[in-house]
Amino acid sequence: xxxxxxxxxxxxxxxxxxxxxxxxxxxxxxxxxxxxxxxxxxxxxxxxxxxxxxxxxxxxxxxxxxxxxxxxxxxxxx
Amino acid sequence: xxxxxxxxxxxxxxxxxxxxxxxxxxxxxxxxxxxxxxxxxxxxxxxxxxxxxxxxxxxxxxxxxxxxxxxxxxxxxxxxxxxxxxxxxxxxxxxxxxxxxxxxxxxxxxxxxxxx
Numbered sequence: 001x002x003x004x005x006x007x008x009x010x011x012x013x014x015x016x017x018x019x020x021x022x023x024x025x026x027x028x029x030x031x032x033x034x035x036x037x038x039x040x041x042x043x044x045x046x047x048x049x050x051x052x053x054x055x056x057x058x059x060x061x062x063x064x065x066x067x068x069x070x071x072x073x074x075x076x077x078x
Numbered sequence: 079x080x081x082x083x084x085x086x087x088x089x090x091x092x093x094x095x096x097x098x099x100x101x102x103x104x105x106x107x108x109x110x111x112x113x114x115x116x117x118x119x120x121x122x123x124x125x126x127x128x129x130x131x132x133x134x135x136x137x138x139x140x141x142x143x144x145x146x147x148x149x150x151x152x153x154x155x156x157x158x159x160x161x162x163x164x165x166x167x168x169x170x171x172x173x174x175x176x177x178x179x180x181x182x183x184x185x186x187x188x189x190x191x192x193x194x
Contacts, residue, residue: 031109046164046167046168047158047159047160047164050146050160050163050164051145051146054146054147054148055145055147057147058147061147061148062147068108068109068110068148069148070110070161070162070163071163072163
């Protein structure tokens with residue numbers, strides 16, 4: 001288990017400007033919908049933007065704190 | 079590890095659309111795997127689902143080779159496409175339909191028309 005603040009913190013280590021919106025999908029604090037908005041995704045293929053987020057959460061996923069996650073990424077409107 | 083990698087390469091080569099997931103087509107064990115199966119059912123092209131839920135070493139090799147930690151993992155015509163978080167936006171802008179047409183064009187396979 002990990003809480004929403006914990007996930008946001010891990011993402012911001014790798015993507016400092018990330019705006020993060022998190023939904024606990026099951027109420028069990030381990031299945032999350034994670035939406036990340038960052039200028040760092042500009043010009044980056046979608047699959048690589050997702051890798052940036054999932055890699056930031058790699059350990060939390062590997063050790064089971066996060067069981068499952070779906071990710072959406074986008075770039076802030078300038 | 080090499081044996082596992084060889085097996086994965088063979089599976090990817092043999093199946094134009096391949097989903098590594100949790101559970102089987104008939105009995106998915108995870109909501110995201112189910113979602114992916116429903117996603118491809120909608121397109122009507124043949125696809126294969128390989129269950130790796132219990133196979134920790136294969137999951138590890140898959141995660142390393144794709145740089146993608148989660149299941150399901152989707153390969154189309156040998157290329158890795160992540161999961162429906164990637165495929166859904168691709169379907170919405172028409173990119174995926176083109177990828178699938180090209181993937182199956184050489185095989186003479188057309189999508190089956192489904193009556194809903």
